[in-house]
Amino acid sequence: MSMNVIDEARARRSLPAPALxxxxxxxxxxxxxxxxxxxxxxxxxxxxxxxxxxxxxxEHLNAYADILRTLDAEARGE
Known part of the structure; x- marks a missing residue:
């Protein structure tokens, strides 16, 4: 397995459900x-x-997950 496949799998797991x-x-x-x-x-x-x-x-997965993590952390005051 390449690192790209591993990184993509990790990013997909870290992406919240659509409604969240x-x-x-x-x-x-x-x-x-x-x-x-x-x-x-x-x-x-x-x-x-x-x-x-x-x-x-x-190509957009990691950036989208990062944006959501940042927005969530800011909303929680972290």
């Missing part, structure tokens, strides 16, 4: 558009991730 991802974003007061801009995707893509219709591609 949406709740984290909303609690932080961040729009889908802002997330999309920071990742270089469309707002509709973020909407689909949050609805559970699809998951982030490997």
């Amino acid at each position: 991802a949406k709740a984290i974003r909303e609690a932080a007061g961040v729009s889908q558009s802002a997330i999309a801009r920071s990742l270089g995707v469309t707002r509709m893509t973020v909407s689909r991730w949050e609805a559970g219709f699809c998951r982030p591609s490997p």
Whole structure:
């Protein structure tokens, strides 16, 4: 197994469920558009991730998971 496959598996495990991802974003007061801009995707893509219709591609997975972790930590005052 390559490191990319291992890293991707770890990132997928660390990605919250779609409804929780949406709740984290909303609690932080961040729009889908802002997330999309920071990742270089469309707002509709973020909407689909949050609805559970699809998951982030490997190229966006780590960055999206990092954004959600950061937003969650900030909301909790960490």
